[in-house]
Amino acid sequence: MLREEELKTFVDGTTRYFEVAAQQPATIGSPYLLEGEPAMHDYTGIISVSGKREGVVYFTAPRAMLTVLLMKMQENDFSHESMRDLVGEVANTISGNARRDFGHDFVISVPNVLTGDKPEIPHKPGARSFVIPINWRSHSAKLVVSLT
Amino acid sequence: MQLSGTDRNRRFLAAGAAVAVVAVMALVLIAGFRLATRIRASVSALQTTSVLQTYPAVISQQLAALRGQLDTLEYSGRVHGELAATVADFNKDFATIERRHDLDPAAIHRAQTLWRSYQPALAPVLAFSGEPYDDTDTGSSLSSSGRVYYDQVRRAAIFAAENATVLHRQLAILSASLQARTSAAAARLRTLLFVGVLTVLALAMAALYLQLARGRHERAAREAQEQTRDILKTVREGFFLLDADYRIGSVWSEALTRLFGRSDFAGLDFEELLRNKVSPETLATAVKYIKLLWGERARESLMKSINPLGQLEVSMDNGRGGRESRYLQFDFHRVMGPKGVKHVLCAVGDITSNVLLARELQEAQENAHSQLDMMVGMLHADPLQVSTFLDSASAGLKHVNTILKEPARTDAEFRKKLAGLSRELHSIKGEASALNLMSIAQRVHHLEDMVGELKGKSELTGNDFLPVVLKLDELLAHLRGVREMTARLVTLKDGSPEPGATMSVPQLRVVPTEQPGAPSATERPARAAGDLATMLQQLAAKLAQDHGKRITLTLSGLAEVPDAYLATVKDCVIQMLRNAAVHGIEPSEARRATAKPEVGEVRVDFHRSEKGYELLFQDDGAGLSPEALKRAAVRKNILTGEEAAALDNRAALALIFRPGFSTREEVSMDAGRGVGMDVIARAVYALGGKIGVSTNPGRFTRFKIALPEARQAPAVA
Numbered sequence A: 001m002l003r004e005e006e007l008k009t010f011v012d013g014t015t016r017y018f019e020v021a022a023q024q025p026a027t028i029g030s031p032y033l034l035e036g037e038p039a040m041h042d043y044t045g046i047i048s049v050s051g052k053r054e055g056v057v058y059f060t061a062p063r064a065m066l067t068v069l070l071m072k073m074q075e076n077d078f079s080h081e082s083m084r085d086l087v088g089e090v091a092n093t094i095s096g097n098a099r100r101d102f103g104h105d106f107v108i109s110v111p112n113v114l115t116g117d118k119p120e121i122p123h124k125p126g127a128r129s130f131v132i133p134i135n136w137r138s139h140s141a142k143l144v145v146s147l148t
Numbered sequence B: 001m002q003l004s005g006t007d008r009n010r011r012f013l014a015a016g017a018a019v020a021v022v023a024v025m026a027l028v029l030i031a032g033f034r035l036a037t038r039i040r041a042s043v044s045a046l047q048t049t050s051v052l053q054t055y056p057a058v059i060s061q062q063l064a065a066l067r068g069q070l071d072t073l074e075y076s077g078r079v080h081g082e083l084a085a086t087v088a089d090f091n092k093d094f095a096t097i098e099r100r101h102d103l104d105p106a107a108i109h110r111a112q113t114l115w116r117s118y119q120p121a122l123a124p125v126l127a128f129s130g131e132p133y134d135d136t137d138t139g140s141s142l143s144s145s146g147r148v149y150y151d152q153v154r155r156a157a158i159f160a161a162e163n164a165t166v167l168h169r170q171l172a173i174l175s176a177s178l179q180a181r182t183s184a185a186a187a188r189l190r191t192l193l194f195v196g197v198l199t200v201l202a203l204a205m206a207a208l209y210l211q212l213a214r215g216r217h218e219r220a221a222r223e224a225q226e227q228t229r230d231i232l233k234t235v236r237e238g239f240f241l242l243d244a245d246y247r248i249g250s251v252w253s254e255a256l257t258r259l260f261g262r263s264d265f266a267g268l269d270f271e272e273l274l275r276n277k278v279s280p281e282t283l284a285t286a287v288k289y290i291k292l293l294w295g296e297r298a299r300e301s302l303m304k305s306i307n308p309l310g311q312l313e314v315s316m317d318n319g320r321g322g323r324e325s326r327y328l329q330f331d332f333h334r335v336m337g338p339k340g341v342k343h344v345l346c347a348v349g350d351i352t353s354n355v356l357l358a359r360e361l362q363e364a365q366e367n368a369h370s371q372l373d374m375m376v377g378m379l380h381a382d383p384l385q386v387s388t389f390l391d392s393a394s395a396g397l398k399h400v401n402t403i404l405k406e407p408a409r410t411d412a413e414f415r416k417k418l419a420g421l422s423r424e425l426h427s428i429k430g431e432a433s434a435l436n437l438m439s440i441a442q443r444v445h446h447l448e449d450m451v452g453e454l455k456g457k458s459e460l461t462g463n464d465f466l467p468v469v470l471k472l473d474e475l476l477a478h479l480r481g482v483r484e485m486t487a488r489l490v491t492l493k494d495g496s497p498e499p500g501a502t503m504s505v506p507q508l509r510v511v512p513t514e515q516p517g518a519p520s521a522t523e524r525p526a527r528a529a530g531d532l533a534t535m536l537q538q539l540a541a542k543l544a545q546d547h548g549k550r551i552t553l554t555l556s557g558l559a560e561v562p563d564a565y566l567a568t569v570k571d572c573v574i575q576m577l578r579n580a581a582v583h584g585i586e587p588s589e590a591r592r593a594t595a596k597p598e599v600g601e602v603r604v605d606f607h608r609s610e611k612g613y614e615l616l617f618q619d620d621g622a623g624l625s626p627e628a629l630k631r632a633a634v635r636k637n638i639l640t641g642e643e644a645a646a647l648d649n650r651a652a653l654a655l656i657f658r659p660g661f662s663t664r665e666e667v668s669m670d671a672g673r674g675v676g677m678d679v680i681a682r683a684v685y686a687l688g689g690k691i692g693v694s695t696n697p698g699r700f701t702r703f704k705i706a707l708p709e710a711r712q713a714p715a716v717a
Helices: A004-022 A063-072 A080-105 B005-071 B077-099 B105-127 B144-234 B255-260 B270-274 B280-293 B300-305 B352-380 B383-405 B411-434 B438-455 B462-494 B524-547 B563-584 B588-593 B626-635 B641-646 B649-657 B677-686
Strands: A043-051 A055-061 A106-108 A112-115 A128-136 A139-147 B133-135 B140-142 B238-242 B248-252 B312-317 B323-337 B340-350 B551-556 B600-608 B612-619 B690-696 B700-708
Touching: A004 A063, A004 A080, A004 A128, A004 A139, A004 B462, A043 A080, A055 A080, A063 A080, A063 A139, A080 A106, A080 A112, A128 B462, B005 B077, B005 B105, B005 B144, B077 B105, B105 B144, B140 B144, B238 B255, B255 B340, B270 B280, B280 B300, B280 B323, B280 B340, B300 B323, B323 B352, B352 B438, B352 B462, B383 B411, B383 B462, B383 B524, B411 B438, B411 B462, B411 B524, B411 B563, B411 B677, B438 B462, B524 B551, B524 B563, B551 B563, B563 B600, B563 B612, B563 B677, B563 B700, B626 B641, B626 B649, B649 B677, B649 B690, B677 B690
Parallel strands: B551 B600
Antiparallel strands: A043 A055, A043 A106, A043 A112, A055 A139, A128 A139, B133 B140, B238 B248, B238 B340, B312 B323, B323 B340, B600 B612, B612 B700, B690 B700
């Protein structure tokens, strides 16, 4: 069973990114369990986890949210590539936070970026998916932790 | 490092020996110097006496020569002068001898007497100063004074010739005496030097021995120190001493560095050691305890038993920029000195792995127990009932997840979820308890506790719901386990091949109630009513046992319950039955005291009415006290004192249908959350029904639920 502190590590990694990059912290909404197919947004940064836990952790965000985030970061390039880079960075921050807290217990892959609302998520059988809404300004993204 | 008594003695001895060597050498040198000085003076005196011994003969010779010159009328002035010089030298040297105190005074006196006897003879001779001759043309002759002088010389010469030997002998005796004394002094000097050298040698040997012994001891001490250092370097526990100011001493084991991630322990305050690693409350308790350790009267065994740091959770830097929780065990031992507690020895161990292992073991044991309880419960339960419950519970938990999924950003939006969560969970718990599936009931109860705690928080955020969703996940996993076990039990009972491997349970999916071996649709109402009756009887028996009551449950008309109302009727009766067992039916002693039958009676009757159906629930318990209900409402902040006072009895009884209302102070599995009656009231209203309550304090409580005609029979939810 996933422990609360493990879940919090991924959540903190995500909210911290907003705090550092945009000087405006994100808050989390009401967490719930995923039923059926995940509702994906336009851009998804995903990391694979193996070792003590196995599965994936991904951050999926709508284009509108990423655009505002880039603006807050004083960026002028709102291209597809910039969006991809941004979710990749968020996933990288989540990964760094997990490495810092879990050390060698978790083996974490480099982030991969998926686009579109129906990307192929490598779901690990038996892994329960926790969905944590990430609210920032008026936008909402999702952090999904799917680990055995 | 402190010295033992033997070490101190040895050091004192070595120092004493060195001082003694110096003192003896000083004494020998001083005494030797004095003796040598005396010997030198004696030698000098000896030389003088040797010279003195020659003077009597010289005086005799000079007097004889003077007489001869006077006889021959030769010039006598030179010899007279030499005689005077000899006499003066004698007097001078003799005076030197006389001043010595180490000579025999009698011998000196005798020599003095003899020499004084020379004076009458010598003095006139020496006093002569004229010319002894008269010179004429015919020649020279003695003058008148010359003749006198000649007689005096002659007499003096005779005297000197007669006494020279005696005087010489006496002076020789003095010389011999001096020689003897000088020899004795020289012998003493030799002895002194010999003894001195021996003493110095002896002391030097003693000092050398002590020095060697000290060297041996220092080597041993160095080795001991090295061993202590090795121990402190290698030992896995952190050791240090605390002084009376609660500061860490200068020696500690290296494990402390690993345990606390710092190395500046010397002089560090104990409070500082734990600051920012534990909560302020724990820190305050720890400091208070340390102070108690210095109390003379506190018994060590007692202090050990109240040690608040036996298992201390601390937040440490994990070395990668993050923090991690570790469990430390502090052990304290008082080091006693002659004036009471001298130090407190602290031993710190990292027991994180032990604690985690114990926790896993406990979880495993709890799981094993709950599995066993669950198996025992399921063996007594009808698999169909369990399956129906699991469907219902899955649906309920799906609803819980739906409530969680509703978007929320503000405290109000988060808070809005709580009531719905409580109602849903309470309902599931009630059914699980009724079926005696305690492993499920306890888990739901725990989840209810979490939701209850959230109600008390001043501001809610999404973070507060993380443990709730994790617990929900755990509960769903447990339900899957129960479902698999039910399937296996059914297989065992039927003797058919085990389908467990293929019976996967979708997440949060309502499993169709139509299963192999289940009754057909036409059989189901009768079967369901029978199941409900059995379940309610089991619940009544369990509640009676849990609360130390004796209860008889009489059921009638349950077969008449339409499918559409079955779930609601079941929920209502379960909730009212629990209320009756907890609040209504009195213990046997109390009932005896009020002339009631010892066994409490609960009656449930379902029947058709003019407008549809009616469910009557009545217990012959203590009834409801409007005043007690008002007091509870005020205590729970549902009403103010004034509002409560303004209520009539009917309105006071209606309080039990308010959300959050309970007369119980403590929360238990069966009552106290104030969730229950409001749930069934909502369920009844949702079906278009009504619910009413009447009571006679001390005699009975009666609930009447009126339901309209059932329109259709939905699937079991």
